[in-house]
Amino acid sequence: MRLKFTKMQGAGNDFVVLDATRMPLALTPEQTRRLGDRRFGVGADQILVVEPGGRPDVDFRYRIFNNTGDEVEHCGNGARCFVRYVHEHGLTDRRSVRVETLNRLLELRLQDDGRVTVDMGPPEFEAAQVPFDAMGLAPRTVGGGVLWPVPVDGATVELAVVSMGNPHAVQRVDDVDTAPVPTQGPLIEQHPRFPRQVNAGYMQVLSRSRIRLRVYERGAGETLACGTGACAAVVAGIRLGWLDARVDVEARGGELTIEWAGEGHPVLMTGPAETVFEGEIEL
Ligand SMILES: N[C@H](CCC[C@H](N)C(=O)O)C(=O)O
Numbered sequence: 001m002r003l004k005f006t007k008m009q010g011a012g013n014d015f016v017v018l019d020a021t022r023m024p025l026a027l028t029p030e031q032t033r034r035l036g037d038r039r040f041g042v043g044a045d046q047i048l049v050v051e052p053g054g055r056p057d058v059d060f061r062y063r064i065f066n067n068t069g070d071e072v073e074h075c076g077n078g079a080r081c082f083v084r085y086v087h088e089h090g091l092t093d094r095r096s097v098r099v100e101t102l103n104r105l106l107e108l109r110l111q112d113d114g115r116v117t118v119d120m121g122p123p124e125f126e127a128a129q130v131p132f133d134a135m136g137l138a139p140r141t142v143g144g145g146v147l148w149p150v151p152v153d154g155a156t157v158e159l160a161v162v163s164m165g166n167p168h169a170v171q172r173v174d175d176v177d178t179a180p181v182p183t184q185g186p187l188i189e190q191h192p193r194f195p196r197q198v199n200a201g202y203m204q205v206l207s208r209s210r211i212r213l214r215v216y217e218r219g220a221g222e223t224l225a226c227g228t229g230a231c232a233a234v235v236a237g238i239r240l241g242w243l244d245a246r247v248d249v250e251a252r253g254g255e256l257t258i259e260w261a262g263e264g265h266p267v268l269m270t271g272p273a274e275t276v277f278e279g280e281i282e283l
Helices: 029-036 076-088 181-189 227-239
Strands: 002-010 013-019 046-055 058-066 096-100 105-110 116-119 140-142 145-152 155-163 167-172 199-207 210-217 221-223 246-251 254-260 267-271 274-282
Touching: 002 076, 013 076, 029 046, 029 058, 046 076, 046 096, 058 076, 076 096, 076 105, 076 116, 076 227, 076 267, 076 274, 145 181, 155 181, 155 227, 167 227, 181 199, 181 210, 181 221, 199 227, 210 227, 227 246, 227 254, 227 267
Parallel strands: 013 046, 058 096, 167 199, 210 246
Antiparallel strands: 002 013, 002 274, 046 058, 096 105, 105 116, 116 267, 140 145, 145 155, 155 167, 199 210, 210 221, 246 254, 254 267
């Protein structure tokens, strides 16, 4: 099958974007892995498939696959690239677009400066909803939130656990550059207390309005930025009393801004989204 694709990136988190608005596209996990493969394919952290909305109040659906071939619930950087994509490919001329993922309905807005603001939907802190098996653990209350003491590789790591539609486990570290992301990240990602695995975040608090963040992503491993991970870190930090309602997040690949006024308010993420190149591939 000959396939047209667009390579995009949002703060260094990179994607292969495919248009399935005119003709259904059913990729096998092997084909998805091939697209994500940085040597035998195009190379990307995730693969995004743009589909028709299917309902009057939904402009598009967008499906997200990690480069492992697994379909996932949400991708923040991908959402920003998605809205740039539908504009650049003439699929809409609306600056505000409603899009449905596996389990969320998102409102995306293309700003005049080219950045994109996404209403990422509400965070979910209830352990069972993340899902996280908290059985037998005594959480430590910090501010208005909790940290869970989770045994990892012989040590105890204090994790803030939150879902942004996809699962996140965030810990505070003194310096993200020296954090054990490559070694401890996969152990948290695959930890048995996360039945659907988890994205492992490492947050360094620079001030109440600025953090540095590294994320060992479920499936893709460490990425240069993780949009849902930035949201998860900020909302957890706000609840724990460490952060204010608007935070700039320094990821390795770029900067995101997250805003959350607390329970009952949307989590807004603003950041860059760029097309890198267009191409065709024989799958
Ligand atoms: N690896 C994530 C999906 C991509 C999320 C990330 N790329 C983002 O920007 O939110 C997961 O398995 O939940």
